[in-house]
Amino acid sequence: MRAASAIPEVSVACPLCGGRGPTFYVENGRRFERCPCGLVFQNPRPTDAWLQAARYEPYDRGAAHGREMRAIYEHAASVLPPGRLLDVGCGPGLFVRMMRSRGWDAEGIDLDRGEDFLRLDLEGPFDALTAIYVLEHVADPRRFVEKARRLLRPGGMLYVRVPHTAPIVRIGKLLAPRWNFFHTPWHLQDFPPRVLLGLLGGWTLRIDRTPTRRGAWARLPVPGRSYTVMATRPMYNAQPP
């Protein structure tokens, strides 16, 4: 197991609003702070250079995870507009291959192959852009959304799925003390739904909170679980506020 002290760190303010807040939780030596805007963010966090160079360790490779991902991919395929699709954070490319087999002109990029969405010179327009369990890893989610907006055609869809473990981390630790709720050191932030919907202000938004896990988390009577936001790029050309 990697020692937290081995990771070069940088102190940050809230990546959405620049604010600061009290400590929310400490997991595996990584401190998470709750900004007055609602975002829970890791501070200090690993440096950009470390995040880009480190080999990402996926959350879970088990059968339950495979079932969850298949359920998410099927949901995405049922709502995404047809045409040209970019999957950001595509990993080994399972979703890209599935969507190609169903008629999409799909391509994928991944930081593990040195492909940083914010740095790549990508040529739009795309009809759809997917970021499935990606935004919690992005140091500047506002720039991510702005770039997605530029790459999508008007009316195109940004499909974002994020974990939301902040509401269950305390009770969860009692039930599963060894579970890494914020997937430290990898999750830089945890978005309450209202915060992510606010980040996508001006887009046409739908949210899906259907649980895809069949384990205990999905049955807990608390709001903390992953969710999906389907954001359609507005038809007008004004810059976002």
Ligand SMILES: [Zn+2]
């Ligand atoms: Zn904030």
